[in-house]
Amino acid sequence: LNADTVDGKHASAFALASFADIDYTVTPTFNGAAANTFKIILKGNVSHSELSNATAGEQLNFIVCQDASGGRSFVWPKNVRGGAILGTTAGTCSTQSFIFDGTNAYAISAAIVNQ
Numbered sequence: 878l879n880a881d882t883v884d885g886k887h888a889s890a891f892a893l894a895s896f897a898d899i900d901y902t903v904t905p906t907f908n909g910a911a912a913n914t915f916k917i918i919l920k921g922n923v924s925h926s927e928l929s930n931a932t933a934g935e936q937l938n939f940i941v942c943q944d945a946s947g948g949r950s951f952v953w954p955k956n957v958r959g960g961a962i963l964g965t966t967a968g969t970c971s972t973q974s975f976i977f978d979g980t981n982a983y984a985i986s987a988a989i990v991n992q
Contacts, residue, residue: 895913896914896916897911897915899915899916901919901920901921903921903924904923904925906926907928907929908929909930909932909935909977911930914938914940915938916940917941918944919944920944920949923951924952925952926951926952927954932977933979935977936974939974940971942971943965943967949965950965957975957984958975958981958983959983960975960984960988961973961984961990963990964990965991970992971988971989971990972988972989974986
């Protein structure tokens with residue numbers, strides 16, 4: 878067993894701590910293999926979103942911001958449980974954290990809205 882592997886996976890897979898700016902689209906995808914903290918600025922309503930490629934045990938952090946107009950809605954991915962109703966005040970952001978269990982991401986914090 879190599880000292881920097883756990884169950885055949887490289888240890889760095891368990892310490893992912895990276896940030897991704899997500900381009901606005903009405904159907905954004907949040908890729909857990911690319912980052913664990915995601916920021917999106919809503920320029921319109923998000924009618925559907927997806928969380929893909931997350932790893933069991935991975936903490937996922939979402940920063941969802943309103944543009945200068947505000948009032949935008951956001952639909953959490955279907956595999957995100959406990960996603961809060963986010964703030965809609967123009968120019969502010971809402972944050973919430975989750976833990977992924979291999980199938981779903983479960984909220985581990987209440988959302989902080991309209992920051």
